[in-house]
Amino acid sequence: MQNPNSPNxxxxxxxxxxxxxxxxIAIGRCIQAAADTVTVFLEKAPQLADDKYTIERSQDIAAMNILLNDNLAGLQDTTITWSGAPTMGNFEFIPGNKSFRYTAEADFKGVIEFKYTVCNEASQCATPCDSANVSVEIFNLPKPTEGLxxxxAGPNGTLQIRGLQGYSRVDIVITNRWGDLVYKNSSYDNAAPWRGQAGDNGPYLPPGAYYYVxxxxxxxxxxGKPQTGAIYLFKKENP
Structure with a gap:
């Protein structure tokens, strides 16, 4: 308190x-002639920051703990509302930890955005709030079939990569379990697919697991990031 004996x-x-x-108030010898109480409420508002997320593949789930980078210090009870929720894909709110979850549609590639607002419901006077924007970029990176x-001679004997569209080119490198290169293509085309041969037209490789980048x-x-995983080559069963 500054100048507590002043009316101001x-x-x-x-x-x-x-x-x-x-x-x-003291009057003469009466040191408690009167008293008055003034209550001043200091309302603390949340301070939010924008959030950005990425989804490498369309089947991946973006778990968005949007409050992690927000300043909610001193707030006991907050509520979250949102607007502009995406209509494509699966978007949901998780009440338990006040987070969001999003899964894109199979062939969607692009950016979805929405806004969320946090309010201090424990406020005695007004209801201080703040808002922030959330963006999710979906790369929908190419994904190969798991085996061939x-x-x-049919489609089961070829390596098909889903999601080639929308990219200038897609590069693939395949190695065996020892790390030896067995196939490489700097601009893969599903119309001229790999059939499990060494190089482009070499002998067929032994059955087993091979690893791609x-x-x-x-x-x-x-x-996005290079995608890695395994491709399984199966021996054709005789009729």
Whole structure:
């Protein structure tokens, strides 16, 4: 308190919530002739920051703990509302930890955005709120089939990569379990697929697991992270 004996006293460094001040008046020897209480409420508002997320593949789930980078210090009870929720894909709110979850549609590639607002419901006077924007970029990176049948002339004998569209080119490298290169293509085309041979037209490889690295490019700029996984080559069963 500054100048507490003045009718125009000044208070600083108030705490969040109710701050009570008592003025007492003394008249002569009567040191408590009168008293008055003034309560000043300091309402603390949330301070939110924008959030950005990425989804590498369309089947991946974006778990968005949007409050992690927000300042909610001193707030006991907050509520969350949102607007502009995406209509494509599966969007849901998780009440338990006040987070969001989003799964994109199978072939969707692009950016979805929405806004959320946090309010201090414990406020005694107004209801202080703040808002922030959330964006999710869906790369929908290419994904290969999990396996193929050696020496099968039909579609089961080819490696198909889903999601080639929308990229300048897609590069794939396949190695065996020892890390030896067995196939490489800097611009994969499903119309001229790999059939489990060494190189382009070499002998068929032994059945088993092989390991790929796929990179997608947009105007020679790498999009997202390189995708890795296993491709299984199966021996064709005799009829």
């Amino acid at each position: 006293a000044t208070a600083q460094n108030l705490g969040t919530g109710a701050n009570r001040f008592v003025w007492r 049948v050696l020496e099968d 796929i990179r997608a490019y947009d105007n020679e700029s790498l999009v």
